[in-house]
Amino acid sequence: MVGDGSAALAALRPGTRVLVEGPYGRMSARARSHRKVALVGAGVGIVPLRALAEGLSYASGDAVLLHRYRDDPLFRTELETLAHARGLRIVALPGSRRAPSSWLPVGGAPVDDARTLLGLVPDLADRDVFVCGPPGWTDSFTRAARDAGLPADQLHVETFGW
Numbered sequence: 161m162v163g164d165g166s167a168a169l170a171a172l173r174p175g176t177r178v179l180v181e182g183p184y185g186r187m188s189a190r191a192r193s194h195r196k197v198a199l200v201g202a203g204v205g206i207v208p209l210r211a212l213a214e215g216l217s218y219a220s221g222d223a224v225l226l227h228r229y230r231d232d233p234l235f236r237t238e239l240e241t242l243a244h245a246r247g248l249r250i251v252a253l254p255g256s257r258r259a260p261s262s263w264l265p266v267g268g269a270p271v272d273d274a275r276t277l278l279g280l281v282p283d284l285a286d287r288d289v290f291v292c293g294p295p296g297w298t299d300s301f302t303r304a305a306r307d308a309g310l311p312a313d314q315l316h317v318e319t320f321g322w
Contacts, residue, residue, distance in 0.1 A: 220247025
């Protein structure tokens, strides 16, 4: 993930002492304002969401994870354990993206992204939504979430790139 000062890391010489703090972004419980949450990640964007799924307090059924991945899902065992122990609902979205403007994988019904999102999470507007993935993918998810009626203050987005 990229944050303030990330570009300066390239100028550091081996052996330089550094102090790392955080997180200060939107991927923490501090951003939470609703009882229910939706965690939405693509690829390695699942990393902070896995930590949230473990660290947030929620009742069984109050947390859903939409997990987009190409081949094999990261943290499969850990997430299945959270599903069993804490009631995290996991929605797997495997495969390549169906279009550059979509956050969804190839396949499924030819329904627009916002309607598909509401089909997966009907009470989306009653949740905080934490999203992490590459910039183009998070942009397409953000558009779909806003089109589905999610208020901007309930959408917490982090992107990563290299």
